Amino acid sequence: MTQPSKPLIVSLGDPAGVGPELIAAAWLTRERNALPPFAVVGGARLLADAAKLRGMSLSIEQVETLEDAREVFSRSLPVLGALDGPYRPGHPDEDGARLALASLEKATALAVASEAAALVTGPVAKARLAAVGFGFPGQTEYVAHACGIAAQDAVMMLAGPQLRTVPLTVHMALADVPGAITGELIQRRARVAHRALQQDFGIAAPRIAVAGLNPHAGEDGQMGSEEQQIIAPAIASLRASGIDATGPHPADALFAPHARGNYDVALCMYHDQALIPLKALDFDEGVNVTLGLPIIRTSPDHGTAFAIAGTGRASAGATVAAMRMAAGCATRRALHG
Template sequence: MQPPLALSIGDPAGVGPELAAAAWALSDAEGLPPFFVVGSARVVEEAARRRGITVPVCTVKTPDEVADCFAGSLPVLDLADLPYTPGEPDDAGAELALNALATATGLVRSGAASALVTGPIAKSRLARVGFTHPGQTEFVAEACGIAPENAVMMLAGPSLRVVPITVHVSLRSVPDLLTADLIRSRAAITAAALARDYGIARPRLAVAGLNPHAGEDGRMGSEDMAVVAPAIAALRDAGIDAFGPLPPDTMFHAEAREGYDVAICMYHDQALIPLKALDFDAGVNVTLGLPIVRTSPDHGTAFGIAGTGTARVGPTIAALRMAGQCAARRATA
């Protein structure tokens, strides 16, 4: 048996605690691998009660104890005895979220846990307690000794996988940030990860153009000819099955999706709009290029609905399932 998955609680005032409990309640039906929450047993218990589900909680001191109790209760590595205050984030909760993230990452790096699944955080709150990273991805990358630019975000669902080359930047700045080397590097990391963690021996990478009609031979912008096409040529020279640049508006219908394993997109919304339109309840944020497996549900803290029982558990289940599958492939490689 591989070690259990580590699920960091995220901000305890958000939807993370109740979704962790709800995922455990459905773990048998969904065929999820054993996992444990790194956070607060009290918060998880009260979140489950508020959601109206019966979730016995057992506290564990090490991941080795998870296998003995997972069938009958949700294991929690208890870091803090905090009250459950859904929708009311505070500094104590942010400190717990940061501690949980650091602890869970360390357990996965040490091999005590097989993969990391991160609950949603509030970056502005974490900044108040000393968090200096743009997000959890950069934190985990640094903890693993990986430069942030070599940690690649992929969004994956049953219908589509997408990688945005530029992520949380303004649309105005995208053309200046795109370089052939950036596209080539992130696409190459993606191809290697699909082979290693998803069992796709020769991944097919469909590369989107930046401009309408992929620039139409320079009539609608020069970036596709000057930047994107050379990156694709370099990838092909390296033996990677990459093709494009493709007109972005014709890449995502059902027939087109059958022709590739991942869409390499130039900016955030170009990638995430089709992914969320097709796989809104099953999209998973995966960090590629790390020595560990890391996934996350593709949503935020949702403070406005925390504690109401209306948050959808599908993305958390999908993140746990994908983490388990990727970890199992690495274990048998």
């Protein structure tokens, strides 16, 4: 894999979760997985303690700049700055949430300032962040705001070796989903995904499969009218503009092995319709990518996993995948333009 010209910047995530130990574990696989140089914002003592509890021998060096990080990466995990806190796996608290937020803010600022090739964010607990004054639904919305991008133009894509999905609606009650589905939203999400697949993933002519909302994609209106009244007309408009969109497809068949080769991304109507198949197929390598930003941002597609933090049971696969995907997207975007 061609490496980006600048290091990646990584935020800690919640220090009571699995983020710190998985960052440490990822660095230890840097040669085997051809990871690009990266630095973590804060947590030198915390990372050392997390590695020790996992039985890993980890060398850490605090650095002042990302260029310093590139120089030490081959021998030590670079930690940028003096932010730190105690390591209490499985016991989240407000001090830990403040550390996670400070790390996220600094890492995002470095990415927005083009000092880093890409941003990789560790998993956080949304409720914990809200308790310390974080005013965004999640990290995606925060990063979009920091980039000056409207939240509706920052599109979540879940990506793994076997599947890519985009949820049209995200963190809302299932009962509210039908009312939130509009033709304009379908087209907006699809256009952002189309551009990103070209620019960041190197797919010249992306194929977008659009799922239906109802069983059997509505069965010609017998099981719901959203497909006929909203989804199909939006697909027709996308096709008229030159985007290869198909559907609405019955969601129960869209993710079967024989179907997945017919599209590059599936645009799904709600959160679980997109995340269940991705996690079923690619749980240990799933990556959350934010499309539509002026920076590259990825994150492992799993949560803080407080219940298993510090036990050594968590896999670093998704963290490694998030770093590799960030590097690949950054390299392709630089070549694209």
